[in-house]
Amino acid sequence: MxxxxxxxxxxxxxxxxxxxxxxxxxxxxxxxxxxxxxxxxxxxxxxxxxxxxxxxxxxxxxxxxxxxxxxxxxxxxxxxxxxxxxxxxxxxxxxxxxxxxxxxxxxxxxxxxxxxxxxxxxxxxxxxxxxxxxRPEVLTGHPDKAVTALGLHAFDRRLPTVYVTGGAQGAQQINDVVGGELPWLLERANVVHQCGPAHVAALSARAAGLPAALAARYHLTPFVGPELPDVLALADVVVSRSGAGTLAELTALGKPAVFVPLASAAGNEQAHNARHLEESGAAVALLGDVGGGRLRGAVGPLLDDPARREAMAAAARAHGRPxxxxxxxxxxxxxxxx
Structure with a gap:
């Protein structure tokens, strides 16, 4: 105003x-x-x-x-x-x-x-x-609808799915670290990567060098629209910023999350949000400089251990207020x- x-x-x-x-x-x-x-x-x-x-x-x-x-x-x-x-x-x-x-x-x-x-x-x-x-519609998603809407038929449904998002415009920090770890990540998971319009070209160039079997598990998109509830339903792990709206949605859904807080957020609020959930086992907070090693250390155990994912999902759900x-x-x- x-x-x-x-x-x-x-x-x-x-x-x-x-x-x-x-x-x-x-x-x-x-x-x-x-x-x-x-x-x-x-x-x-x-x-x-x-x-x-x-x-x-x-x-x-x-x-x-x-x-x-x-x-x-x-x-x-x-x-x-x-x-x-x-x-x-x-x-x-x-x-x-x-x-x-x-x-x-x-x-x-x-x-x-x-x-x-x-x-x-x-x-x-x-x-x-x-x-x-x-938003009520966030709570009504269905995994199969995401597969149909985004054409994810080549995904290996035996593997967990990671949803990476930096918000509507994308997040350079998240895009860079995820882009650098694509081969490692795609050996373990399917990935839906919402990167923002300005970052599609750079990430497409990275993906072009992937082996065909791994590239089939990677869906890059500038933004996710009305299909978001279905993408969230499909996701086993979410990598994202930690704004208040994101936390509300992910805890209401009980989604394991790896948060990369926006350092410039007013009052450092995103870091406080992420730490709050991490302290109760409901998320992992990656604060400060985040490189590939820290991303692997946070995401890897969740992808490799379904029981760990479920425990984090239950902790997240305990914080949710749908x-x-x-x-x-x-x-x-x-x-x-x-």
Missing amino acids: TRHTPARSLEGVPFTTVATGKIRRHANPLKMLSPANVRDMARVPLGVVQARKAVAGFRPDVVLATGGYVAVPAGLAARMARVPLVLHEQTVRLGLANRKLAGSAARIAVSSESTLPLLPESVRPAAVVTGNPV DAAEGLVDVILSAATR
């Missing part, structure tokens, strides 16, 4: 944009006084005024804020208008925006039990664990009727 415009409609839902500003954090506090930060912070008071006007006009029974700098003006406007505020935190640790708004919240919905002791004591009574909502959307709705409604 970068500028204020009149109320509009997106897919039938009216919305109003307001000004806001982002804090670009740095280990050196002096570097936080950058021209971009100063400029953005000057936009926040304008955004609060705009949000306060929107709240006054719409007269909501409750305001839901899901964190990030875009939530700050609306959250402050809710406090000014004495409208109940519900915060939803998707990551293990509260982000900066939600930490600043927590004292004003009627309820704080968090994604994990481990988040509760990290909250300030003064706001813990308002907290409830709901998990992160997962009913998180319903739980969050209950929290919102309870705040609205207080």
